[in-house]
Amino acid sequence: MAVHDARNWPDCTKMIGLLLMVASILTQQGTSGQRVKTEPEVLSYPGQTVNLRCAFTDVSGTQLTMVTWIYEPKDGDRVNIAVLHPNFDPNYPESPLQGRVSFTNSSPDLKTPSIQITDVRMTDEGKYICEYATYPRGNEQGITFLIMLAKPQNSATAVSVVAGTKPVVVARCESADGRPAAKLKWVTTANGNETLAEKPGAENTVTVTSEYRMIPTAADNGKDISCVVNHRTQVKDESFQMKLAIQYPPQVRIVGYDNNWYVGRTNVMLTCEAAANPPPFSVNWKTMSGMEMPETVQLKDNVLKVLKVDESVNTTFVCEVANRIGTTKEQVTVLVREPLQNPSDPGPVAIIVICTLLGLLLVGALVAVLVTLRRRQQQGYRANGGSDMKTRIFGGGKKASKNGTGGGTGGGIIGGGANNNGPIYVYSEGSSHPSLGEKNNHHQPLTVGGRPEVVATTPTAQDILLSSELDDAERRKFDELEEEERYDHFGGGGPILQLRPPHDQSGMIGDYMDDDMESQKDGSVISRTAVYV
Template sequence: MARDYAARCPRSPGRNAWMVAALILLAAQGVVAQKVRVEEELEAYPTESVDLRCEFVDGGSLTKLTQVSWIWEPVDGQRDNIAVYHPTYGQSFPNVAFKDRVIFLQNNLRIPSIRIKDLRMSDAGRYTCEYATYPSGNEQGTTTLIMLAKPKNSAKAVTVQAGSKSVMVAHCEAADGKPAATIKWLASVGGNHSTSSTNGPDGTVTVRSEYRLVPTAEDNGREVTCLVDQKTQDRPWTEVLKLSVEYPPTVTIDGYDHNWYVGRSDAVLFCHATANPEPTTITWTTASGSLPDTVVVEQNKLTVRKVDDAVNTTFTCEVKNKHGASRKTLTTFVIEALEDPSSAGAVAGAVIGSLLALLLVVTLVVVLLTRSRRQQRRGFPSSGDSVAAGNGGSNGSDYGNKARLLFTGSGNGSKNGTGANNNGPVYTYREGCDATGTLTEKPNSYHHHLHHAPAGTRPTPHDILLCGEMDGAERRKFNLDDSIEEEDERYNRFGGGGNALPPAYHAHRGHGGEAEMDVYLDDDMESQRDGSVISRTAIYV
């Protein structure tokens, strides 16, 4: 029906303009009518003071001010006058809750500002400054007072026992704050938190947060941090907490070096335990129960004054606290002491030094012997040749010459070829320092012919062996047959007697000439105690 009425009676543009003008006029009248100037909102803290300012704006000479009143309207209560000022009758404070806490800053009806001391959270609400005027009636302005409360922040770790269930290990609280605070956690351990809040009778809010986890021994001493953020704080409040997780002892024994030898003194073992709370008792025992007489115990330290077979046993350390007991065992082995360990280094040094000295001496002897043998091969005199030189040398150039007698012939020879029946010629080969030599023939009373070596010649040993003047016995002396069987046979013949010489004159056949003869001569040589080398078959004169 309203729609039909609007259709039958459409609004004219002039009428709409009149309505807009009326609204603007009413708004202007309201602005003009607002003659009381106040602050819209104020914030204050408990125990502090706040000033509520009020001022009446001059509305002309026709307006008369009768009195002014401050009316308090709590958040959840009834309106009530807390302060009244009359130019004739003075000041009045009808509300007992504000008595002695409210004062007028000036005795001026046009500026009736007040101050409230010792603020309480319950003082929050709306405060209206109201004038009684004539002829326009009452004029007023309202200020909202917001009470803020800094929270009382606290945080604490909760001592728990290690286990398998999730429990609260720390809590954080922001008490009696307004507005409500916000709590956060920072932690490196695995866990979670829960938060709750409680409203107070004075409008404050208490916020609590709990941090929970499944505690282990490793969590003991780890850190978590509580952060509280609230409007009244310049920066977040923080508190670092160390978790306290109690657990039974964990025991270890160290100090054993596997070198407990008989006679060693002051061998030490240490019993270490980690526990929360600290261990109450530490006990040392052995497999037999009691400790040997040589053992001394001082709390977690066990000292063996002198190691013997009595400590060749198993030691047990038991540690207790209020959550239980734990133990650890260690078996020690006593070994025999081969030497005084204090002089082991000196003995080892002496042994090594002796070995080095011995090696040096052996090396020196080998070098000297090798050098002496080389000199004999080359015909140089040894230290023992000076006597021979003195006896047989014809001049100074013959110092150290050696005369070798080679007997040939038959007969029952002695071992060195000097038998009584040596009939062959005697060849004398003289060696000198100048590496020259002469082979001469000496008379032999048992030989039938006298042989003379050509003067100025140097016959080689091979020439001597191949000399055509040798008879059969002489050639058998230097037989050049390589057959081992013939050697054995000839040796047997030597041993049975006859005209043959001993096998010491035997030489192997070769084609090396003088060099091969040197081999023969080397094999024929024998070292003497004075350092010289002589032939086993020849005779030196």
């Protein structure tokens, strides 16, 4: 291993030496570039005075022999413009800057040989080199770029064109006599392309021109378009806002016809609307047939007014609009319809009235039916809980109680100790027979299980009134009676039903009848216990 390392040692030494040499060269170049200090860039406008500074920062171990300022234009040869030697006066060789260039100090020093240029011109723009002659390293230099600025004159205009099918210039923008060249761009919604051109201006300035090209259409007229100029001398971009000016012949339409012009209709009109650039100078109405306008038609500007529609208006109207670019026509055909039915005609009104009355009658009949059904249901409930059969109770009145046959004013009581000797008669409400006495002539009480049973209480005066079996006159008469006399003097329209004793007391019928009868003031005799139905 030791032998192998010894053999590789010379190769490593050579590599290290090469790296040290490269580093030395780079260091010398970097030190040289850093020892001559200049400003990278200087800006100036025409007519001003500019200072170009230069200094040698580290003179240790170096002898400064001479300083030379060299001007190198953008397009041209290098030329010396100022020379400084410690043993001689400053020298200004023949150059475009002769007479306007000088060292800034009256006694210039090789360490700070700065110069100034008065009345700067646009042609003075270029590279300025401050070059030192030194010993033992030779020449060292620093570079400054002088940039001349010229604020351009910016402008933009829209170009009026006629609508067509080929691309044309619709807007133009220009930045003239600027330094450096300006940058232009377009902002618009119109569909087109831009072109850019530069040309030299006065005193080394530049004029930049841009055009916007497109196929012009009527729809593009009035659209916004802007040219934006960017230049180094401007604090912010300058924008020129414009509108496209596209000329086109009139675009015409007629409005106002609703396809409902009927005979007798009044004050209808047609309006001829036209869009054009430039604006139209004439609007004319005429008929397609070439005949004169109907007498009921009035023309004013772009409006055709019909005072009253009749058969003469049944025609085709033509509107003709013209401007400097061309003439356009539009037409509308009017179809006159039959007159509408007079709203005052009694026919429809009568039909409406009849239908209304029929509807009201139908509703009234329905209400009457419902009310009748309701009343019948209520009557059925008052009689026997909703049944069509009604029960009549005889006896149990005050007169009966006087004779010992009743149990008080209430009549028979189910399961009570009172004696109700009045039988119960039941009849059908739907029966047409006027007398219940004939239908129930057996005079037998209702029995359950072989013994008499009372199935309902004696009806009160109010129940009799609600039964709807008395007419109005009888109800009024009944109301006028005293409470004690209502049962004694009650007189109904039906026959008198007399209570008969049971079959096992038939032998006593004579006495029963005699005791039951009572004479009246008018000479008649009536039963005390009979009930009139």
